[in-house]
Amino acid sequence: MGLEQLPDELLLTLTDRFPCRDQPLQQLKALLSPALPSPSTLVVYGPHATGKSSIIKAFLDQQRPKQRHAVVQCRECITGRHLLERTVAAVREAVLNDEPEHDSGEPEARANPTTYPGRCETLSALEVHLQHLLENQGKFTLALDGVDKQRDAPPTLLPALARMGDMIPNLTLILIVQHPPPRFLHQTGVPHIHFPPYSRNQSLHVLSRQPPDIFVESPPDDMDHDDETHEEDKRWLWPRFCAAIWDSLAQNAARDLTSFHEVCQRLWRPFVAPIVKGDFGTRDFSRLVIAQRRLFQDESILLTSILSPPTPQTSTPTPQTQTQTQTQPKPQTHDLPYYAKWLLIAAYLASFNPARLDALYFMKTTDRKRRKKGGGTARTPTRRPSQTRKIPRHLLAPASFTLDRLLAILHAILPHDLRTTIDMYTQIATLTSLRLLVRSGGIGSSDPLEAGGKWRVGPAVNWEYAQGVARSLDFGLLDYVAE
């Protein structure tokens, strides 16, 4: 019963599904071969979108003869303990599911899993559980996907996992990571399989396997297009289009396969729009590229946005309308209340003006104007340029201020008198919840009742924003900003 050939068949189907991954597949086949002993730990690494997870999963699923295995997605685990619990649960499920086929197994082996108490809080507990579960079982493969990105992982997680195979001889642990630092397992001799990023030709090859349709609806009759020619045409056009995209946009900004694919999908409909309209034939690639060269120059397509619906189904026929959908019609803005705006301006000034100049800018004295223009000090004109270059204040991070300074500045800049009521404090609380004002560090900053607590303006309140708010209030912000 050609045991040797079967993995080769597996390899064939897999190379068919995952082109350009021959080398890693060969290595996997050698290392995880059912006939040969496997290493206790195996590290699979490579950058984002190189097919690590899907290939491992497909490989394990399709292995003949069927081997027991489990795959755990570490990114779905919230804590280290969560990971351990899920690992035990996954292994247990895999073992139990296989149970009917292994009726001849010893009764203890079956009894053990059912007595699983459902608690696995430490790595040692995991060890014990796995030992119990895998006792007297055949080879078992456990893959931990993205284990280097595990949240709240205990510091000993990776080294401990790497030694798990030493304790449980029939376990093979596959760690799927992106960029393993040197000696991250504190162990030598662990085989690593590298999944290299796809090169230009490889990317194009992968993408060209599934060309999208040129015509969404059936083309007009006069173009005598049937399904066969359509199929042929899109097979011809799509790879060329992808190559053009790669050369113009993707090679610099969207090198990995998924983002490259996404960019191609997003631009495909606008690109073929003239063909659909009938202006160009399906094989007029060079003329089409020239006519549509704007598409290849517009880099805004590379930006991801929450709002743009980049699904290829809801495509837009022309680039004009596409840019329109991206910059959605702005809904009417909900303005801040009147005093909230003043508070924001006061907070901006408090953050970006040094406190020692407050008297200069906010004192309601008659000579304010003269002193503000810098006429007062005598030594300014002959001064040499200072040795240290001064960075404009508004480009620096906002400084913190006390609440009373904010209120004092507010009183100073308001064009009319203010009766401070509880509403003002509500406004401050609202602005804080909107992160336009934030509490800044210092001792006791977490306590809102701390006397003299410090505040800052939020990251969203920059010079442009403050200027806009000031303009809406007809307030000359420039007169009050120290520079």
Next chain:
Amino acid sequence: MSSSQRSDLQSDAVSSHKGFKVLGLHGGRHIEKAGRPGEASALDNINSATVGEISSFLDEAGHNQETSRIPAGIIIAGPSAPHTSLATQLAKHENDSDSNRIFVTLSSGSGSHLKAILKTLIQKATSRQSALDDETDEVQTTKQKSTKLLSYDLQLLHDFVTERHLQQVVVTIDDTEAFDSDLLSELIELFGYWRNRIPFVLLLNLATSVDFLQQRLTQAAVKCLSGRLFDVAPSSDVLEQVLDAVTSSDAPSYLGPIVMGAALERQSDYIQSIDGFVDALQYAYMSNFYANPLSLFLKPTLVREEVPDDHFEALRTTNSFRAWARRLLDKNRATEVKKVLQDNGALFDLARRGIGDGRATLNGMMLAVTVVRTLQQSLPNTFVSRKSSLYVQAMSGKLAGSAMLRALHLTVRKVPSDTAVKILQSVLALSIEDRALSECADVATELDELVRAQAEAGKPLRSEEDIRNSTLRTTVHAQKVELSKHKTSLSQQDKDFTALLRRFTDILTRFFSETLVNPKTLLFNEIFVYDLRSPHREVFTPRPRHAIERALASPHDYLDCECCAPDAEEREEATLAATQPGTAILYQLYLESGSLINASDLWQAFQAVMGEEREEGQTRALFQRALAELRALGMVKSTRKRVDHIAKVAWRGL
């Protein structure tokens, strides 16, 4: 009459009030259930359009399950939270349609880290009643799996979804801005991972802008979302709707210009959610009904015997009654006045009549406001005033003869015939049964005839005042430029049209002068117009900081003790005295010092104020307590700059 009877009567008056019903407030024990059943609360209908849109968005997202991105409805709701969360409105909306959805609302208070927030999410979604114990994270699954899952494992939610065959899990995030950016990103990414198993849909309430949100999220989280924008009604529109509901016909009592003005001003200055405004209205109505005994007369089915005698005495002391009596006496109709002064029955009739008339007048005034807005809407290039501002103007009696109204008249006189037809139609469409306005119908029919006659000419009729019918001529005479206006000669039709327009504006003038009266001149307006500023101010805009500062600075005003009463001559400045509370003394010393205060100096000054005769230990105890209190009030804190100093943190009058 016993007090319980009295309160029954009051609550009758309350419950019959339309404003209460509209605002969803039910006071009193005898609530009239006979109100129109179909009348939904005005507040519920405010965002119905948006709710409908979002619901169809959810339906669409439900059909389009295969996308890997999470459909996200981004609701731009403005800086203040809407009066009821849109999610609850949605949930209510959804209850009618039978779809398999669950709604979960998360807010920034739901948890400070991912674990806590997932716990809340799962707990709310699976509506597990008992709050989960923090110590044990395990939860027995509903299925017979015999494995235990952690309480923050989304697998729980997944099991729940498959068990109930849910099509969508709608997660609403109320205050997106208040969330920690990292937390929100992690949450969204996690939802993205589970998207293929749990059909998540996100609804994000935003106060600022999408760009701001996008800046805060990680790239991966942004890639997980495919968003659509929704907009809720801006707060000013909501305000108008509420005002419409409150001032619609048969309102038994009205809010005066001062209260309404204050509430509106606060609305635009500080708050944007409609909650505050609704609260203000409710409070005003309650003040009128519970604190003004005369509001008893507003009860529609009141009979003479139910009214206690002292209420009639109170009626006779009202300003409007006195003014009415003075007017009658001036006209030598003393007998009428005498009768009302002596006979309670006559006064009762007068009060009922006065209130009925007054309310009718105010109702007419509201109609006049509507007419003004209708005119403004149908005239091209005219700014449509907000109903709220018109209301305040009308109620303070300033609308009649205002510049705006005069300008409106002049504009109406200048319009060409096609616009005039439109104006007349829209005014007639209001279907106001008023004597003055009923003549409009005649004008409209005549105008129709004129226009029909003119129809062949193909151009509209122009009135005499129309700017195109007068030319400006300049002549130079003796080196002076003279400007002279010349009317072009008008056709007969144009002349007729001008006359018609004049008639129309005359009707309008008469109508406005009849309806727009000053409510203060109406008899017994104290009963049906509530206009007291101070309760509103005290309740809605207290000044805690000012109160504390003032109490500390002049404690005598509050304690009213004899020991520290200042001399009658030097009244103005509160002086330091040993009899005052220690905290007050220390606060006044504190006010006089700079931003860093030497503790020893402060102690010596305190000792000097307290006097030598007291024991030092006692004084020191007082001092320490006072200092501790100032510190607890957040006025001083220790400073690292100088060890023996305290820092002044709060300044007076901010």
